[in-house]
Amino acid sequence: MSLVNESLRVAMNRLHLSGMAASMDVRLAEAAGHQLSHGEFLEMALQDELLVRGQRQVDRRVKAAGFRELKTLDEFDFSFNPSIHRKQVFDLAAGHYVREGRDVLLIGPPGTGKSHLAQALGYQAIKGGALVLYRSIFDVVRDFLHDLHDDAPAQQAQRERVMERYLRADVLIIDDMGMKQLPQRCGEYFFEVIMRRNGVRSTIMTSNRPLEDWGKLIGDVPAATAILDRFLHNAQVIAITGRSYRLRNRAGGGQADGPAEAAAPQGPAGQGREGRRSTAGSEGSSPPEDTDTHPPVSSDGGPCGGGSAPAAGKTADAAADNARGKGNGPDPAPRPPGPRRGGR
Numbered sequence: 001m002s003l004v005n006e007s008l009r010v011a012m013n014r015l016h017l018s019g020m021a022a023s024m025d026v027r028l029a030e031a032a033g034h035q036l037s038h039g040e041f042l043e044m045a046l047q048d049e050l051l052v053r054g055q056r057q058v059d060r061r062v063k064a065a066g067f068r069e070l071k072t073l074d075e076f077d078f079s080f081n082p083s084i085h086r087k088q089v090f091d092l093a094a095g096h097y098v099r100e101g102r103d104v105l106l107i108g109p110p111g112t113g114k115s116h117l118a119q120a121l122g123y124q125a126i127k128g129g130a131l132v133l134y135r136s137i138f139d140v141v142r143d144f145l146h147d148l149h150d151d152a153p154a155q156q157a158q159r160e161r162v163m164e165r166y167l168r169a170d171v172l173i174i175d176d177m178g179m180k181q182l183p184q185r186c187g188e189y190f191f192e193v194i195m196r197r198n199g200v201r202s203t204i205m206t207s208n209r210p211l212e213d214w215g216k217l218i219g220d221v222p223a224a225t226a227i228l229d230r231f232l233h234n235a236q237v238i239a240i241t242g243r244s245y246r247l248r249n250r251a252g253g254g255q256a257d258g259p260a261e262a263a264a265p266q267g268p269a270g271q272g273r274e275g276r277r278s279t280a281g282s283e284g285s286s287p288p289e290d291t292d293t294h295p296p297v298s299s300d301g302g303p304c305g306g307g308s309a310p311a312a313g314k315t316a317d318a319a320a321d322n323a324r325g326k327g328n329g330p331d332p333a334p335r336p337p338g339p340r341r342g343g344r
Contacts, residue, residue, distance in 0.1 A: 003028040019052025020045050058126055065132040066139075068175070071119040081112055081242035088238065089117060093124040097202055098171055103235035104204045107211075111244025114206035118173050121204060125171045133169035137176045144189040159189070166193045171202045178209030178217055187218040191227050198230040205231070 004024045012021040024045065031041040062070060073093060078086045097104060104121070106114040122132040135143065143162045166172060172193070182190060197203055207214075211228060215221035 017049050019049040022052070023048040061126045061131060062123065065122060065126065065134050067119050067122065067134045068115070068136065069119065070123065071116045072123060073117075073120045076113060076116055076120060077245065080245055080248065081240060083108075083241045084113065084117075084238070089121075092121055092236070095125060095128040095130070097236065098125050098128065098130050101199050101202055101234075103198075103202055103231055105232070105235050105237045106204070106206045106240065107237065108208065108240030109242075109244065110208050111246045112240045112242055113245055114208070114240060115175050117238075118175060118204050118206050122171055122173050125202075130170035131168065132171045132173065133165065134173040134175065135166075137174065137178070137180050137182075140174060140190060141180060141182060141186050144186045145183060163189070163193070167196055167201070169201065171204060172197065173204045173206075175206050177205050177207040178213065181216065182218050187223055190218065191223045194227050194231055199234065203231065 002025055004021075008024070009021060012018075012024070027041060027045050027048070030036065030044070036044075073089065076089075078084055078089075092104060096102075104118075106117055108114055119134065122134060126132050143166075144159065194203065209217065214228060215224040218224040218227065
């Protein structure tokens with residue numbers, strides 16, 4: 001049986017106190033059981049209403065932010081890539097950068113958690129009362145190059161509304177910077193967004209491209225220089241290294257990713273090690289991997305076409321020859337008489 005009479009319920013509904021109405025029966029019973037004063041009872045009832053309204057506001061702002069996925073810091077595996085410092089991230093989650101209008105740049109290889117962290121920081125900012133807007137670089141291009149089949153004034157009005165949306169957010173998240181090259185006019189709008197937000201509102205950007213490549217991405221080196229100058233002036237940069245979290249379940253439980261990444265820059269040098277193994281039982285014969293992998297080699301031992309990869313292969317071949325005690329290549333003089341391995 002409800003302890004709330006009908007007139008009280010109607011009054012709470014008319015005042016849109018749905019949170020208070022939902023918990024009123026419980027609060028009345030609690031007040032009677034613990035002999036709470038009228039003030040204590042009213043305080044608890046109002047707290048219930050504030051909690052409900054606060055959660056509804058968070059839900060509305062999360063929806064308005066347009067996150068690709070709702071991510072939280074509790075879900076993030078800080079142990080996977082030790083280059084990400086937990087304390088540094090949770091200091092940002094406290095929201096001081098939002099109140100101070102500072103920016104954040106998360107930069108590193110694909111799959112290392114940049115987008116997760118950016119969206120989780122955005123969610124924390126929403127819970128702190130901030131307005132957040134999430135846009136990938138693809139969204140930025142569509143927003144500012146949307147083809148309106150209308151006259152120029154209507155198109156300009158649309159772009160002004162988009163610009164206002166970008167400027168109004170307390171935290172603007174631009175994800176995947178570097179995944180798409182910006183058309184020229186879009187780069188101009190992007191520069192205007194960064195310039196007008198600088199020192200006033202916070203911007204979080206993620207990128208898997210080094211800063212020196214941003215001139216090509218924006219299509220205007222002077223504009224890219226100006227953007228970086230303003231953005232990095234008061235930005236906190238989090239450089240992330242390590243393996244891709246998305247590839248952690250590959251063969252070997254993700255353990256193969258580490259050596260593969262370390263070996264990738266070596267190129268043909270890794271094949272030199274294979275050559276050493278394959279030639280252990282065959283004196284004087286070149287490893288077939290070298291013949292198949294590297295371009296032709298001239299008589300002086302240099303690559304015919306030049307390039308860094310053949311040089312790396314040459315270095316590996318020399319290392320293999322040294323391992324056999326032959327120096328950098330076959331002996332120019334004939335071998336002294338004597339029995340040979342695998343004699344004829």
